[in-house]
Amino acid sequence: MTATYDTVTYDVDEAVATITLNRPDAMNSLTVAMKTDLLAAVRRAAEDASARAVLITGAGRAFCAGQDLREHAGNLESGLGLANTVREHYNPIVLAVATMGKPVVAAVNGVAAGAGASLAFACDFRVAAEGARFAMAFTGIGLAPDSGASWTLQRLVGPARARELLLLGEVVDAARALELGLVGEVVPADRLASAARDLAVRLAQGPTRAYAATKAALDHAASSSLADALEREAELQDECAATADHAAATKAFLDRERPRFEGR
16 A cells, blocks of 8 residues: 655555655755655554554655755744744654554664654664764754654663753764664665665564553653552553463464464
8 A cells, every 4th residue: 555645655565654755855854744744644654554563764865854944944034933843743743653552663764863863763763874874953053952852862872972962963973873872773775775674574573562562661661650660561461461462472382383463
């Protein structure tokens, strides 16, 4: 199944929904139209019963260069300022990606800057091409971080390193990103699509309900006491224990067979 929005493409194959940012001539920078399309595509992936994992990437030489500054400059000249785009567009996109009950893989094929980097950080996994670069470009144009960067970045690299990256806004190449923990894998550019897709397909064949519960447990524990985290784990474990995948996997273990998950 393939669907095309004006600035984003959506395709499902082997239970993987692939969302491709598709403004390559503008390095996939984010206009209002593209943010609207991206939010629609992410929400579609979350609800799509045929998709059990999601892959987000960019067309051309960039993953996403962040906010389209030409459009933004027009808003400033018109007196619109940010035009409430953080609340209306960026926040819903990041929440939809991060809270989705399916694993999300970012295939970072080139520059990921500002909100584009934040989008990658909101995903569960990041696979980067050797030529990929990350830039927390907010202070460079006199802005504070948005799109969840203040939350996700320090959980990836720690508070001190996140402060450094956000305040200085220096470009981080793929090798350094791997060293810092911003990405989980770096591969040659010609292997990125296959490496990221292999990971997404592997996840799509896994225990979808257990993945969703794991994400929920991590999100809850990030801002709770140990006692509250333990209780939430117990609740989620009860839910998982009632799934068909758990029953089938337990039987497969006893039969010394490899489990086959159906996502239910």
